[in-house]
Amino acid sequence: MPRDLYNCTAAELATQPVEHRPHDTPPSDVAAWLDANGYDAAPVYQDDDPVGFVHKDDVTTDTDGDTLADHLTPLTIDHLISGDAAFTTVLSALIETPVYFLGGHNNVAGILTRADLNTAPARIYLFDRITYLEEHLRELILDKAPNWRQTPVTPDELNDIEERHADAQAANVALEEIHYAQFSTLETIVTSVEACWQTCGFSTKGAAGTSLHEITDLRNDVAHANLVVENTDSNEFLSSGRTTENLHNTLETIDDVLTNLQNAGYDPGASATSSPRA
CATH class of the missing domain: 3.10.580.10 (CBS-domain)
Structure with missing residues (x-):
């Protein structure tokens, strides 16, 4: 469940x-x-x-x-x-x-x-959902992009993943390497593999890149205690900084991608005996 x-x-x-x-x-x-x-x-x-x-x-x-x-x-x-x-x-x-x-x-x-919206309850709410999305994206990548190392992931990102994985192995708690990738790395992989971004519900690679990058930016601001809503005075299209409407749209994207991945059979919380994906 x-x-x-x-x-x-x-x-x-x-x-x-x-x-x-x-x-x-x-x-x-x-x-x-x-x-x-x-x-x-x-x-x-x-x-x-x-x-x-x-x-x-x-x-x-x-x-x-x-x-x-x-x-x-x-x-x-x-x-x-x-x-x-x-x-x-x-x-x-x-x-x-x-x-x-x-x-x-x-x-x-x-x-x-x-x-x-910049208080602790809001941050916890957002980080929980972004983390949940990360879990789903890793399941997606393992299935649709097993050769993810051949995507445009940088050498520094690969080294960071390998170091985290080695630490986990030393502690005898290691998972597959993709579990040690940052969200920004997951963004790069999903955006570069058509089968991944299509399963997420995006119609084009560009749409996937833009939407996932907005989630990455939000994730970083939440994790590093930066302002979640940077502009509280305006929701105008050309406003500087993330507005309330920007936050609403990004959260809506997170929910939509989660729904699409779950409908496609990617559910990190499901039993290992669940039916295979099509």
């Missing part, structure tokens, strides 16, 4: 507890407070009840005589998200709207922004 994958919800991603501002706070003070704390948004309360929220883009530190009521957005159902919402649901929602709130009993229990 396939192994269980880590799941995280909106409640695990969201910032909790939530600091709020009274409705009679001067907008310039709120702007300075948001900036000083590195917050994107905050709920606004009146008489101990949430009445709306203010985003950092809605206020400035200039004293203009306005009240906070002139700048806040009413807190409606459009800005609320269930604490049980799955990661993919959260990701889709954040593409369109940069901030959501989790509701509690007459209060705001959590705040969820695009920046929360």
